[in-house]
Each structure stands twice: as structure tokens, then as C-alpha cells.
Amino acid sequence: MGYNPRMDSKGIHFQNEQFTLIHDDVLTTRHVADNSVDLVVTSPPYNVDIQYNSHKDDVSYADYLEFSQKWMTRCFDWLKDDGRFCLNIPLDKNKGGQQSVGADLTTIAKQIGFHYHSTIVWNEGNISRRTAWGSWKSASAPYVIAPVELIVVLYKEKWKKTSGSKVSDVERDEFMDWTNGLWTFNGESKKRIGHPAPFPIELPRRCVKLFSYVDDLVLDPFCGSGTTLLAAVTNQRRGVGIDVDKNYCELARKRILGISHVKQS
């Protein structure tokens, strides 16, 4: 199915042989089949009051954890038994009260049934400048903030991949570099991409090449500007993205089809 600019209602926003964009809510969409996905790579909303078009990003921490439990359960159902889940989340939260977000979401994922594999620490070079010091030069109440994010790597049933093409395309140097779980590269510019919280393509590119086979199906349930799908289709995988905001789906569609070797339909 091609692009229909008059289609405002929720549902399939765009689909071709390489990728599908679903304009829908991850909690209720019926457009992804159970046991169909090889790899999820995603960065959910962080609940840090980012101004998204269609999502309120400053709910209570309890509500945020409940939302996280619900959408991760959906991903669990969508993954194949040997499917993997790369979850890009903050290590912790400082605004509006300190919280161990990374630990809490990892615990919830395990309660859902995910198995833990490892955690990659992303050292984000150009993270925004510090503003909160707590008690400056005093032990009374200082703040400690690590300029990193996490990519928690989990899987559904078994770590060893048994389904798919069995074709890996990760190079020797990439494999050696990326299996060291400290990744260092810059974040992405919001202005350049036109989305309030994009991740750099290097993040899904590494996850896709390291954790999936050629032709695998890669899902991003919070696809935003389509970075994960772009990494998937430019590395000979198929992509599915969901976003609750139609304008972000359209941004993703244009961005992915802007790559010349991607088939347009």
C-alpha cells in the first residue's frame, strides 16, 4: 500500500516491502502480529516533560512505570521466542525527584518474562550542560549526574538465534568494538531531524547489525522520526514503526524514502 495523504485516522500510515509505519497507540494497536518480530530497538518517552505533539511526558512516576509495564508486555507478545529487545533508557532521573529508571524498567521487563542479557552504557558526548549541582561545593545535598544512557539488552525465551536467514553482516572490527559494552558517540540534533527527542542512527545501527540477521523484522514501538527503521532498511532488514503522532509518522516516511536506494511505492 502506498501513501494516502488524506488518511487522518489511525492505522497503517505507509507500507512497502521494506518498512511499515503504523500511526497508532502502542498500547492498543492491532497492526503487529504476535510472535512476528526478531528485534525491538526503541527509546520510549522518558517522562522528563519533553514537548511531544501527542504525548504527555510528565506523569507521576507510578503512572510512568504502569505505562512501561503495559507497552513492554505488548513487545514481549510481538517478539518471536528467540527475539531480542534493546531498550534505550536513562540510567536515572533527577528532575522532579531522583529515580532509578534503568533499574526499575529492567525489573519490570523481567517481571513480564524477559530474560536479562546485558547492559550497554552509552557515553553521550554532547549531552546538555549541567545546570543542577544541588549543594554547590558542600556535602549537605550534592547532585551526582552521569552523562550516559543505557541500552538494556533482553530476550524473550532463548538467547541463541535459531530463526531467520542466519546471515550476519557485522564486520570484524565492528564486532570487536561493539561487544565492548561502553559505546561512545554523540547524541542527535533535534533541529536537524525535526523531532524533540531523536536518537543518533549509530545506536540502532549497532543494535541491528550486532543482534539481528539480514532480512529480520525490526520493530520500534516509539519510532518518532524513524531512526530505527532507517537503520533497518539501510542494512537489509525490514522495519515496523509505531507512533501515536501522525506528523512524526509522516516525518519518518519522508526521511526513510529520502534514501535513494530505498524502493518507493
Ligand SMILES: C[S@@+](CC[C@H](N)C(=O)[O-])C[C@H]1O[C@@H](n2cnc3c(N)ncnc32)[C@H](O)[C@@H]1O
Ligand atoms: C523518545 S521519542 C522516540 C524518538 C526516536 N527514537 C527517533 O529517533 O526519532 C518517543 C516517541 O514515542 C511516541 N509515543 C509516545 N507515546 C506513544 C504511544 N502511546 N504509542 C506510540 N507512540 C508513542 C512519541 O510521539 C515520540 O515520537
